[in-house]
Amino acid sequence: MALMITDECINCDVCEPECPNEAIAPGDEIYEIDPNKCTECVGHYDTPQCVEVCPVDCIPKDPDHVESEEMLMDKYHKLTGK
Numbered sequence: 001m002a003l004m005i006t007d008e009c010i011n012c013d014v015c016e017p018e019c020p021n022e023a024i025a026p027g028d029e030i031y032e033i034d035p036n037k038c039t040e041c042v043g044h045y046d047t048p049q050c051v052e053v054c055p056v057d058c059i060p061k062d063p064d065h066v067e068s069e070e071m072l073m074d075k076y077h078k079l080t081g082k
Contacts, residue, residue, distance in 0.1 A: 001072075002035035003048060004062035015050035015059065021079055024050060035065040042069060043076030 002023075005015070009030035016024045016031060021044075023037035033050075040048045040061075051059045067075070076082075 001040070001061040001063075001067050002038035002065035003033050003040060003050065003059050004035075004065075005031050005033055006058045006060065008056055008058035010056055010058075012055060014053045014055070018049040018053050020044040020049070021076075033059075033062070035062060036075075037079060038065075039072045039076045039079070042072035043080065043082075 005024075007030060011026075011030060016026075018024075019038075020041060021037045021039055023034045023039075024031055025034070026032075048059070051057075
């Protein structure tokens with residue numbers, strides 16, 4: 001399941017540089033996560049790094065993009081070529 005950023009985001013800029021897939025970018029009002037690039041850090045880390053650094057806990061799983069661990073790993077392989 002990809003992650004999403006809720007409107008509780010305070011635009012603190014700490015999540016974007018932590019994303020190994022460059023899935024996080026500034027949106028019109030808050031940061032946004034591209035579900036096509038988000039692997040919840042599967043393949044890179046044990047836990048999603050954006051969630052680890054977010055000071056307001058505004059990065060839950062996105063119910064509109066449900067993916068299994070295997071699907072996230074497949075996406076990781078496609079994004080990284082590994």
